[in-house]
Amino acid sequence: MSRPRLSTPIAVLPPPGRLARIAALGLCLLAATSPARAEPVDIPDGECAVIVASRRSMAEVRDFIRANPDAAGETPSVYLSRNGWHAISRGLLRQRGADGVLDRAKRNGLIPRDAYCSTGRVYTSRIPLQATSRNPVELPPDSLVEEVPATRDAATLDPRRMFDARPLSRDDKRALQAALALSGDYTGLLDGQWGRGSQAALNTWSQRRMGRDARMGDVMRLGAEARTILRDGGWRMRRAADTGLSLALPTARLRPGKRDGDGLGESWEDPETGLSFQFGTVGDAALRRIHARFAEAAAGGRRNDPPYMLRRADRWVSSGTLGRGLFYLRSDRRAGGWGTVVVYGPSSAKPEIGLVASSIREGGPVALEPDPGGPLDLLIDRWNGAAPRDPAPIVSPRMPEPAPAPRNTGGTGTGFLINSSGVYLTNAHVVEGCRALSVNGIPARLMAESAGFDLAAVEAIMPIAGARPLPIADRPAGLNSDVTIAGYPLHGLLGGLNVQRGSVAGLRGPGGDDRLIQISAPVQAGNSGGPVIDNDGAVVGVVVAKLDARKVVDALGDMPQNVNFAIRGALARSFLEANGIPFRRQSSAVAQTRAEAAAALDAATALLECLP
Template identity: 30%
Template sequence: MLSLHYTIKAALTCAFIALFVPAAHADFASSQRWFNGMAEEDRSLLQSQLILLGHYEALADSAFGNFTYRAIQEFQNSIGDAPTGVLTPRQKGLLEDAASGLYHDLGFDIVEDARGMMAMLLPKSLLSSVSETRRGTAYTSADGSIRLETIRKPFAEESYESLYQTLSSTSAGRSINYQVLNADKFVVSGTRAGKLFYILINRTPGESAGFSVEWERSRNELGAMVATFMASYSYPLAYAPPGDGSVSSTDVPNTAPEPEATPPDTRRSSGTGFFVAERGVLVTNHHVIDGCSAIDVVGYGPARVVTSDKVVDLAVLQLQAAKTHAVAEIRAEPAQLGESVVALGFPLADILNSSLNVGTGIVSSDTGFFGAETRFTTNVGIQPGNSGGPILDEYGRILGVAVSKIDDEALLAAMGTTAPNVGFAIKGEVLAEYLSLFRLPAPSPAPDEPLNVRELAEKGRNFTVQVMCNAEQATGVAPVADRGATISVSSPQLPDGYRWAVFASARDIGNLPNLSSVLAPHSTRVVLSENGNYGLVAGPFTEETAERLLAEWKRNPLVPSDAYLSSGRRFIGFVGGL
């Protein structure tokens, strides 16, 4: 795991030779081409150097976006050069020298904190005072103006989700200016007692592990830089691969409950996905991975869920072991009625032998089932297994994500006919909005000439994958009559001092609104009430936080004016398996 850290350390110490000679002037696209022309390791190194000098305030992930573009320009401005967005060999040398000098002055070195279960590149000369805390280790500057603390908390004491609620809560003298929760980590930043802070917590087997950085306002530039650099170069020891001097996951005490003695009933299903960013980041439908105990991307290995949304029916996955792959490009312009499309996927895997299938058609309607504005209709044949697959335009860009088809049996029973060539896709602009928290490559202009179907299939083959789901059927889950849904045994009835934000109630679950983009980064859930209605809720939050958030949300015209807070006393359970 720490091989990357050693690479960064060595590379920041030694300058490397520029491989590209840029033009005198460049725009965003030219800067992107130059940046992406470097090796992935060199791209991350360049971002790390910009972080150290205070120009880049995002993760060093080797992905190009507006933050990277502006950071390069800011550095060029700082040395009195034109902000072209492309570094000359001289500029690159100046950047390397300045960053390397600061790296050495601050004493960055690899620390494996066994108390906090974190591996990190720590500025040891800056944070020279070390002391043990109840949850980890504190590293403090000599003047006390900057303090970093590792944090480790077993799930037996507090769940990952509850810890997020605790650390993102506000109080007198404590405010939050940014918070985001994903399946594997969360970030919270704000101010507390006049100081600024940044918290990053990872979900690991049996416990939460991460760090917090707190600094005086007078040290804002240095404190923010340390927090950003630490976020890029820290890692839970629980996930360190054995053999590099780190603690392996098998060495971590397991505080999770023992598994049931009776083996679960396991089912296996499949869908399709496609890569949208480097380092193994891909997209599929939520329903493809819902309830999976293990996910496998055929040809690439195991993957984990980064985030998913049942309402939008999208999920972001990441390979557990990064491999080289192509990346799809999402089209900026919406689908046009009648334009040609190509669908790629792995339908009916049991009988088609998991081979990539290609279908052609057109956009037959610019809305989906019952006029859904977030989807479009296509006459490409979409079958089970196509879900989550890309719908390409004639230039090979993502126009939509295959999601569903008409149920022929139900349609035949209801209307005496079938619709074999009616499929639905999530619109590309909905996908782009869902992925807005991720820094993806900016859309490039369409090529001069469209590709033929064979060329589109060859291009799509490089980023389209089959997603396999192994799902264990949970015990204690009962069906809801005539709903096709299940209720989990976890109770939504909250203890005193906590509230759900309730946004809508409907007899039919399909009539609940999609508020995911409005409420982000807070996720929504569906509950069933005693009266048989479904409800869309967010939370739970402390009462103070819930009141504040609801007041903010109600200013948005998309949020129902009659949204309210509830303790969940009349909620029977959560709805899943839709």
């Protein structure tokens, strides 16, 4: 099988259209149909193989090629190294001038930043790739390479051993990459693929901290330090609303921010670090305007430090110094425009900005922390001097128990009307992953959502007869004040709207979470997103969760009664204001009778259904 020969920077990647056709065909690589056998390494003198990644097993090689068709190229080659690893090459270059070609390709985002050119002296053989449309790359039948499973073997986890990433899972490797991004040593993607760039970053950190290359014990300290930062800030991977992208966010500290009028529909701030985040999908004109605004401001302020700019048919990236701060801006082409993420903040937040930039990915969220009970988790626990702790007997505010139907499998929740335009407020976890939504059976669209506050706004495409909006309270509910909730719990078992009364039992949620209030009104699955109103009929909260009774019984031997939680009405008001969504405000404080409260809730509360 012939290999591509790269002679110019333009030849590093096939045209975008061609790449799309290759990806659409499932990477049907060109190969002979005879059984695959290891072949001699035949890199000619004066030439070198462009290595874009190294993987332990052929299974990982297949995963990389499927996930990175642009980096792997149209007809990649695989070389078996003396250490048992597999080097993935996208073609050959003449050694003379190869560095310039690779540098230009890296700057343009065409190949990974840690790609390099190898003369092949450390390779023992070349492994051909077989492919069909159903099985893109086959493992050669005579391969001597075996899968290396994750292990908890004491020798493998010996802190004195030189670092070896092979026992680690993909989540473990991604967690280490996140830790190195926070330390400022890693600028690649958090992809869980451990290559030369990841290893070089780890060795740089270890040389700076320990004066030597990394050992297994070093990742104990690195991982423990990163875990503290991530947990203190509530850092989680979350979807950036209406962009098709996910990224790492300090969810425990986020507050609504100001929008800049460029069509970015969601804005958040982290008061502790000074970071600002903006998300949204924009058109071509807004794309050029946003990137030009940041790039020109950066170029004007630091003429000796020009901004980094990438302009591709499917992705734009701009980053650099802006005044006394830093910014990172990425836009990915998607149906209907460009999914765009902007993050900027002071220079002191450079590690956090690096983490966010590295974490941005297409599709849904992934883990930032190691596999529970896995090798890296055990090493970190060993550093902390404690065994892994049992989970707390309180569920996350985003996961009521009994829980709503799992994501992407459909389910129901509750929402309530907030204005005369047919906009309903609910929980983000009610609408997450839904292919289609309906409000009382009428099709609806998602307008805005916030994973940090677990709030979402949904608009029905046509008015619902008899519906009347509820006002949002202009003051918080007091301790022990009476409240009434409404919703559609256990839909299919119970019939119609369910109204319950209770009181404000606490002014904070689990662990002192000041986003929540505790209520005593009974809550069941399906109540999520329902209104909590005070005696004047104004919304003082949005039902979100209940205490996990089973875990409390297991931990304490006592059955909790009606310990439930709602998102504060003030946060609902801030969410709506930040997204420019009008809502009915409380105009007066006139106490309602129970019958009047029930009638108002009946006119405003609706059943939300999610179609996966």
